[in-house]
Amino acid sequence: MELIGIFEYLYEQLVATGIPQVWVDLISLVVSAVIIFGILALIALFLVWWERKLSADFQQRMGPMLTGWHGLLQTIADAIKLIQKEDITPTKVDRPVFYWAPIICFVAAFAVYVTVPFGKGLIVSDLNIGILYIVAITTFTIISLLMAGWGSNNKYALLGGMRSAAQVVSYEVPMIVAILSVVLFAGSLSMVDIVESQALIYQWYIFRMPFGPIAFVIYIIAATAETNRTPFDLPEAEQELVAGFNIEYSGMKFAMFFLAEFINMFTVSAIGATLFLGGWQGPFLPSWAWFLIKTFGLVFVFMWFRWTYPRLRVDQLMEFSWKFLLPLAFANLILAGWMKYSGWFNW
């Protein structure tokens, strides 16, 4: 049974009680927000554990083993520990900025999911500017990192914050251009429309030769940079900046950055799966299962990168983005446009 059936049934029951439509909408929104939050929190906890286990497997270690089955509850234990920790605010920080940075980061990470289709019909709100909304909201992350770097009053944090701002801004551009080529073909900014335009496997945008794979690779590279993961993890760069922007954070504030990072990784994977891998489309399994499989597949790739590659230097990072990725993305966009309007490969 599709999950959406349950939601529709509940919605109808709500309407049948006869309360005003405004309230029905409000209640359904709150309920879906809570559900999304719960699922994402679970996913984030799982991803932290998975990253640790995966890194252990890559390195022939065991990783967490003691808390729960193969350490499955380890992240929960860590979260509880972090909540208990004293929330240290260093004396000379810029208090409001320091205080709000993790919150903005955390909220922005969740707000994206308004328009992410988890399955057929499993979407909070199918905005007709869906992808634009996502791109806009993810940009909030930079603001929060910049705030954290600036507000911490620490030179390492400042460098980390500046790096992250420069990095995210420069990689946002090729990423958007890569996304645009998909939008061009789908003819819509709505996430649902984009998914529906790739009903069959050869219609997935990654298989639309030749522009699809290029756009996908550009998207993956830019998304790695966007989420500050190796080889683009310069804002945190432990060996250079110790911990970068979150150097002064502790306790729950740190946990917020930490969880937001993993949710962001899930976000970019989900968007990648939606835009290029057909989203929830797939045979046999329920739609949400296909969505999760594809998304976790991409998450695996990001983790694989992290446990394999060294890190680029900040100027090389910029050079790579502006001198290589961006021209390539534009060329690809032109190619996609030409393909679209010449009618070639327009299946």
Next chain:
Amino acid sequence: MRKLVDAIKNLFIGLITTAKHLPRKEVTIQYPDERWTMPERSRGIVILLSDKETGELNCTTCLLCERACPSAAIKIVYEKDDKKKRHLKDFIVDNTLCCFCGLCEEACNFAAIKMTGKYEFATWDKTDLIWHTDKLQEMGRDVPYEPKKKREPKPAAKPAEAKSEATAEKPAEPKIETEAPKPQEEIKPKEKQNETRTEQEDNNNAEGDK
């Protein structure tokens, strides 16, 4: 262009290398549940060995280990009787100072002090790391060891002395003296020991026995 192809190829080689390790078995062990078997020569914590049969310490208070220790971790408290023979009062090993070099074990001619494969001695209080005779002896109870290959040539004489009387000592004593290639301080006490009596002799005999 060629460079680009190479670069992409090598990025994939890196990914494949890590992926190859993915199914391999772990090389680590889950520490408190599983442990290594320490090699027989491991130099872990210092213990005092005692005779397997009598349960007495092998130590003859010769102070060689105390002198050999480069970090002054060993302190031997003794008391001289009227014959100038040393009686061990307390054998103190300060594990906070010990550098696990093994020189004390090498210096010992009586298989009395040994470094073992034991390595777990964390405590909450630093002062608990200063170990006295009883603790050192206790830790050494289950440690197997080779009785020191005595340079004493007569195995025949020793069994006679071994578990029993003080009478047999007279013959034994000169031998010990000559054989021991140690500094002078050590030989002296031996002579006296033999001349005198009691449990100390037993200890000596026990060592000889081994």
Next chain:
Amino acid sequence: MTEGLRTEEFQVNMGPHHPSTHGVCRFILTMDGEVIVRAEPVIGYLHRSLEKICENRTYAQCIPVMDRFEYCTSMSCNEVFSLAVEKMAGIEVPEYAEYLRVIMLELNRIASHMIWYGTTALDLGAITPFLYSFREREDILDMFEMTCGQRLTYNYIRIGGVSRDIPPEFIPKCKEFLATVDHKIDDYERMLTENPIFMVRNKDVGNLSPELAIAYGVSGPSLRASGVKYDLRRDDPYSIYDRFKFDIPICHNGDCYDRYVIRIKEMRESAKIVRQAIEQIVDVEPNTGKMVKANFKPAKGEVYSRIENSRGEMGVYVQSTGDTKKPLRVKMRGGSFNQLQVMPELVKGVKIADVVAIMASLDIILPEVDR
């Protein structure tokens, strides 16, 4: 355009507690944004006064102290001090003990280079290679432990020989290790050598010209990467190194990448030496030599001995008055010290990330600097 724009320089304290200063070194970096304007190393945080401690110990007791001099290659520290005292007192070391020394020294060099490989990768942000190299290093440490009982501070090579013979299971284990080590190093190379990210991070970074290297007394692999073919194992042979065939790898650019390549090659060369030694040792009559006793008094004299350590020339100067059991003066020389001195020259005008890369490639270890 940037000329008219005045930016404010600021100072960053890199260290003493920093993930990639290989111990506790502190750099006072004057920075203009991400670019280093000036760097000043501050050392001494790991000073343990080893030289003075040695003056208060008998010669036999100095060996465990020397272990702490450069704990990644304790065998070399043992060896260099033993060599000095043997030279001073004219002690002959039996052939068998010399073979054991060479085996241990070269295994230790591999182990040390493995630490370097791991930390270099780690400093550049790749975490997994670190675990791989430490996996193999464990094998070497296992061999050391079964021989002398310790994994880090061996106290194995003594004045007059070695402390004890190798156990019977050593040779098979060593052969097994040598059979696989080349494949493992291949694995390391696949992870980094040709990796484009690694290459752009290291090529033409921290170029050390041969003149500058010689002026600062840089030695070891870092010197050979600059094109100076100088290796004490060949140029001032000690022990029995003249009996083995091995190459001295050399590069010419003197950048971080060359220093990387040199060390990778050296690991293979060291394995080669150990292989030859293992083959030859079976024909030698076992005799680990007679270690000096606590009351050992060398004649009056002074001597400087030096060996090729994995981090450059390691030397010890020992002076004896002839009437005490303790050395009058012990002075140590470590390669890391000179390599740290040259750092400020190399890091001028580079990014902060390159400081880490350069430091990693010079393979500086702070206990050797601070003593």
